Amino acid sequence: MSVSLVCTVCNKPYEGRADRYICTHCGGSVEPVLEVSPARTDLIAAIRRGSARAEGIWGYRAFFPGFEEIEPVTMGEGGTPLYRAHALEKEYGVSALFLKNETLNPSGTYKDRFASPMLSLCRAEGVSSVALGSAGNAGSSVAAYAAKAGIPCYVVLPEGGVFARAQQAMSYGARFIRAKGEVNDCIDLIEKGVSRYHWKNACTTMLHNPLASEGYKSIVYELFEQMGETVPAAVLCPIGGGILISKVYRAYRELVALGLADRMPRLFGVQAAGCQPVVWAMEHGARETPVWEEPHTIAGSINDPVTFEGVTALHVIRATNGAAVAVTDEEILAAMRLSASREAVLAEPASAAAIAAAKKLRESGELKEGESCVCIVTGSALRDLPLFAGAGPESSAVRPDHIEDLDEAFARFSF
Numbered sequence: 001m002s003v004s005l006v007c008t009v010c011n012k013p014y015e016g017r018a019d020r021y022i023c024t025h026c027g028g029s030v031e032p033v034l035e036v037s038p039a040r041t042d043l044i045a046a047i048r049r050g051s052a053r054a055e056g057i058w059g060y061r062a063f064f065p066g067f068e069e070i071e072p073v074t075m076g077e078g079g080t081p082l083y084r085a086h087a088l089e090k091e092y093g094v095s096a097l098f099l100k101n102e103t104l105n106p107s108g109t110y111k112d113r114f115a116s117p118m119l120s121l122c123r124a125e126g127v128s129s130v131a132l133g134s135a136g137n138a139g140s141s142v143a144a145y146a147a148k149a150g151i152p153c154y155v156v157l158p159e160g161g162v163f164a165r166a167q168q169a170m171s172y173g174a175r176f177i178r179a180k181g182e183v184n185d186c187i188d189l190i191e192k193g194v195s196r197y198h199w200k201n202a203c204t205t206m207l208h209n210p211l212a213s214e215g216y217k218s219i220v221y222e223l224f225e226q227m228g229e230t231v232p233a234a235v236l237c238p239i240g241g242g243i244l245i246s247k248v249y250r251a252y253r254e255l256v257a258l259g260l261a262d263r264m265p266r267l268f269g270v271q272a273a274g275c276q277p278v279v280w281a282m283e284h285g286a287r288e289t290p291v292w293e294e295p296h297t298i299a300g301s302i303n304d305p306v307t308f309e310g311v312t313a314l315h316v317i318r319a320t321n322g323a324a325v326a327v328t329d330e331e332i333l334a335a336m337r338l339s340a341s342r343e344a345v346l347a348e349p350a351s352a353a354a355i356a357a358a359k360k361l362r363e364s365g366e367l368k369e370g371e372s373c374v375c376i377v378t379g380s381a382l383r384d385l386p387l388f389a390g391a392g393p394e395s396s397a398v399r400p401d402h403i404e405d406l407d408e409a410f411a412r413f414s415f
């Protein structure tokens with residue numbers, strides 16, 4: 001790889017192994033160096049060009065080192081809308097609340113911003129098969145892009161994971177393997193399979209794929225343009241492995257370096273109460289995240305007991321004077337139902353966690369009157385419909401020639 005890598009936390013150049021990218025000095029994530037000054041005009045043009053968003057993530061290709069010559073495997077990922085959530089604002093007392101609707105990506109989650117560059121690299125390198133361990137969404141996303149690229153894909157998911165994600169991956173033709181343990185155990189298995197089966201490791205981690213991970217930064221470039229080149233007071237990111245929040249940080253840093261953004265937003269990491277290693281580390285002033293024992297939450301997509309990008313996630317939260325917040329499954333469900341019924345956004349539990357956190361941060365005064373916040377709605381609840389109230393039919397079917405049946409059905413809604 002000709003791209004040079006640098007540690008996000010201690011800024012030292014990376015000199016370690018080429019299959020497991022992690023800073024040998026501090027354990028931080030290593031990221032490709034984007035030479036801002038020589039490419040300045042191109043980079044600024046990409047942000048300012050109104051059409052870039054319509055082109056999806058590839059409109060920002062100038063920001064992805066190593067992709068200059070790569071032919072994209074693309075399905076129109078990125079370019080997602082940003083909504084002002086007036087009903088949630090009213091409900092929560094938040095002055096300005098925005099939802100970045102990542103559920104509209106081709107496979108239903110923001111992971112497509114990774115999977116597209118990942119499979120583009122794989123196709124260019126001529127790899128024979130890809131494999132990844134995942135909590136679910138990375139599996140369905142990479143499976144989708146592997147299908148598009150015509151490359152066989154193996155997906156390893158935790159036994160206790162949300163089965164709808166496995167079904168989605170299998171629908172794209174992925175070869176599904178169930179593993180005991182959690183998502184980190186699945187990722188360990190992939191590392192073992194790489195040498196045995198000549199798999200290309202396609203895990204959605206900076207640890208394994210620092211170049212493809214750059215795709216996530218496009219969320220921020222879009223946000224910046226959509227907000228009229230302003231920076232919100234706060235950005236709320238659900239945290240699983242810690243990559244999303246780390247990339248949000250990185251992208252805003254680039255915008256500041258380019259002289260486009262005048263400051264950084266405060267970054268808030270959101271976890272489920274049943275699996276909150278980042279919150280724990282923040283509360284205890286730790287530099288690393290603990291392994292969370294017996295993780296349990298309905299937010300399967302952030303049920304990560306091991307925070308692969310933990311050192312970096314903690315660093316970026318502290319560097320922006322942000323915080324880490326835990327929300328309960330009840331709070332998640334309430335936010336999920338509210339955002340569906342009032343904003344028509346079907347946020348899966350991991351994403352609803354960020355929305356629930358907006359309420360919490362406002363209540364605690366962390367988010368002040370007049371301050372704006374953006375929740376990254378990372379994934380679609382179209383695969384979680386049973387979690388919404390009133391999902392099941394409650395009475396027998398109306399007979400078309402019996403108007404009294406309809407009267408009865410109608411009466412159930414009159415209160």
Ligand SMILES: *Cc1c(COP(=O)(O)O)cnc(C)c1O
Binds near residue numbers: 243
């Ligand atoms: C993967 C994922 C996350 C967060 O994971 P990170 O590894 O911290 O980026 C959040 N929400 C959804 C829906 C996800 O699939």
Ligand SMILES: [Zn+2]
Binds near residue numbers: 007010024028
């Ligand atoms: Zn370092």
